[in-house]
Amino acid sequence: MKASYRDLGLTTPCCGAAVIPVRSPTGWQFFRHKPNTVCTIRESLAHIACKSIMARAAARLGLDVTTEARADDGTWVADVLVRHPDWTVALEAQLSRIPLAAIEDRQERYREAGIRGAWLVGYDIARLGARRDLPLFRLEVKQAERLAPAVIESAPDRAPARTDLATFTEKLLTGRVRFKGPPSRAGAPSVATVPSVCWKCCRDIDLVVALVNFPAHTVFAPHGILPACDLGKLPEALAVYQRAISTLHGACESLTPLRRPPPSRIATGMRAHCPWCDAAISLQRVPETTLASCRWHLCWTLAGKPWAPSKLHSSRWTWNGSAD
Template identity: 30%
Template sequence: MPLKCLRGDDDIYSFNIESDEAWESLRKLNSKSKDLRMPCCGSAVVLRTSKLGTKHFAHARIGACTTAPETAEHLLAKLAVVEAIQKTDWTPLPEQAGETPSGEQWRADVLAVKNNTKIAFEIQWSRQDKIETGRRQKRYEEAGVRGLWFFRQKDFSVEKEIPSFRLVFEAETKSFRIQLPSPYYAPEWAGRGKSDFLFWKQSIPLPIFVEGALNGKLRFAPALGQKMPMEVSTVQIECWRCKKLTGVVNGLNFAVSRVLPGHTDIPTSIYDLSDELPNGEAVVMSMLPASLLRKYGVGVIKPRYSKTAGEEYISNGCIHCDALQGRFFEHEYIFEGKKAFEIEVEFKPERGLLLEEAKPYIYRWWFNEAESSS
């Protein structure tokens, strides 16, 4: 069910035919002249309207053409993509075909073109496995086209090379939304069970997503290199040695969402930072110097020897007697910590790969929701 047909060498787009009257008169004209042709096979065309109300072209007779039929949802999504691209300085070319330098054919659902840059928006209403997606993406790459995928299915891979998102149809409004995988997303678990909502973080109307993607609002791993607040949580505990109350740091949070709206915050701890970063202990101590901690009733954070662990590690200490306060409270008081203060940090790009537990939070697609509400 294409949005495009041919008259001689000219492309005719159904969405350029604005009124119902104009659509009717084209129908009458074509039923006499029969000069409109299908782009797939050159056979005769009839004008149709889908069950979702989308004007489109169809084969006049079901014959030898092997082009797979499209659903009304697929057709409507294509039209929504076209209309969104029309709001930008890119040109939409639906059902655009091309060839790679090695002679392989491709056809994009909707190609967005600006100068020499080409982005193919692919709508996968029918299922497509990872291998096929990879194969088609490679073909696009060879043709100098960047492919961007909208999947109805919930399982696809999250990677920089193949931007992939979930396409959700809302029957009541006959509109689509794009959902972005959350840090907890796992293709093998998505779509199973009741906690499905956990797998999705951002939900953006399709037209806003497409327009934004073409205007630089779609980014991969945007937290890297970003300056942001780091929230420091503390809790009051009784020192095992002097029995007085002392504050200890029991949680750190890179507050990414405050600089990149819609992004998930990245939780971490003094232990993760000191274990995983080069010179980690020095990094933590310079972020949380003794003078700053003291203001908030927290003892010095520094390496101390633990008899229990049999080694030296970065630790909280009692503000009164400096005794090492073990790591246990991190778990015991995990829900009791309250944000006590915050510091400004830069999420250094080279640190992203080192923080093992933070990786799923970092290496994701993010859509900038900040200015997209206009």
């Protein structure tokens, strides 16, 4: 190509200027602008290297690979577009800092085009948790004698691990990069319990102290956590709970049902009742600390499925053998 590129009419996708095929001292093959070309969209060597590494890793898997692929209508441009008969993935090496909103906007354009997007970002984004809808990974590009891009995996039980970009790309495209987060039932409307003992029959009970994952209410459930004694103040939530009572107690017979008090005691709020002797249990004396998830013993979805708050962990992406 070096011998014949002048006759091929090669141009750049960024500005349309003519390009020259070159090989760097370390063996990278790429195209650069002709000398004295004015272009405001020049790529750094690190960006070129990252794109090349990802493209070569995808090609080794026998996949169809295109760099700087563009939509016909110009709505998106992908650093590396990888096509499989059943799916298409856009790999983006984002080394220059841009707002998260810009990444989300470009991700939405990929989604509308039926393309999955994966982002390798070369900087930290403050307070950003792992999201299933936005596969975003921390890319570190170290340069000593040669560029050595690596993806950083953070796990709660060990120090961050570095995976070279080529290996990570192969794992990503072969389904070995997994999203790990709380079980889906942990996000479903549920009742939260603490262990207790009935004051009358002295039998062990699971005292319902709160309803969680309900629509937030500014006054009664600002964080989607509704104290059980206030359930009667939200008629819609009360109706949902009442429809689930038989299911809940079929799943756990020691759960305390919640009922309205007599009209003369309506101001005291909902009361729990012992599932064994039906003794009324006031919820006004329940410590406020029981409304914190760390104090809950077990939660039950309104479909009767249990989940343990103590086993919840923050969402993350994993690929170094710790995925299920």
